Amino acid sequence: MLRQITTCDVPAVQTIEHRSRKAGRTLEYRLQLCGRHRWLARSWPGRREAHEPVGRCGTLLDHRDYDRVVESHANEWLVSLTTQHPSNHHGDVAETLRAAHIFLAKAREYIGPPGYRADITDGIVVALDHAARIAESIADGTAGEAARAQLLAALSVAETIAAAARGA
Ligand SMILES: [Zn+2]
Numbered sequence: 374m375l376r377q378i379t380t381c382d383v384p385a386v387q388t389i390e391h392r393s394r395k396a397g398r399t400l401e402y403r404l405q406l407c408g409r410h411r412w413l414a415r416s417w418p419g420r421r422e423a424h425e426p427v428g429r430c431g432t433l434l435d436h437r438d439y440d441r442v443v444e445s446h447a448n449e450w451l452v453s454l455t456t457q458h459p460s461n462h463h464g465d466v467a468e469t470l471r472a473a474h475i476f477l478a479k480a481r482e483y484i485g486p487p488g489y490r491a492d493i494t495d496g497i498v499v500a501l502d503h504a505a506r507i508a509e510s511i512a513d514g515t516a517g518e519a520a521r522a523q524l525l526a527a528l529s530v531a532e533t534i535a536a537a538a539r540g541a
Contacts, residue, residue: 374442376529378449379431380537383407386426391419403434410541416449431536439521446528450535454486454497466524467512470505477501493538500531 385405392398404417407430414421435442443459443466452458455473462468478498480486486494504527510516511524 374435374525374529376433376435377431377533378404378413378433378536379406379410379541380533381407381410381430381541383409383430384426385428385430385432386423387411387414388422388424389414389417389419390422391417399436400434401437405432406430413541431541439525442525443528446532450532454489454535455480455501465512467505467508470501470508474498474501474505489535489538490540493534496534497531497538500527500534503527504531 384407386408387406389402389404389406391401391403393401402417402419404414404419405428406414407426410430413431435445437445447458447460447469451469451473455476457469457473457476459466459469462472477486477494481491481494481498504524507516507520507524507527511518511520516523
């Protein structure tokens with residue numbers, strides 16, 4: 374799964390790599406950031422390496438399993454933007470995303486979340502509705518388990534729009 378946690382097009386000068394503690398030490402994720410966005414790495418444990426400018430800031434190669442990637446989206450941007458987290462919904466992802474969509478649509482109507490560009494926030498509302506719809510289809514059996522990959526892709530799109538909305 375490829376994620377893009379900034380919309381910055383500056384080359385990366387730091388790479389954070391996290392490997393599994395199990396035998397084989399497989400790569401769990403690799404995150405690359407530019408100098409200005411290095412602070413975003415604070416919440417990402419792993420081995421840090423500074424290097425010559427390469428690739429693009431914000432690119433995150435995420436090899437973790439479904440549950441952990443959903444948890445990561447919840448922790449990294451969903452809860453701060455919408456106040457919703459699966460831990461407040463008995464782990465129910467569909468319920469969480471629908472609540473997040475409703476919260477942001479209402480917040481947008483009145484004031485919009487502080488620090489977020491209102492026009493781009495409209496895009497997050499649409500992307501969250503789409504993600505919630507996929508999660509609901511998984512939950513009610515309309516979509517098969519394969520739709521989990523589609524949900525992760527939808528969450529990645531929402532994540533990148535959210536980064537654009539807060540100017541990251
Ligand atoms: Zn950057």
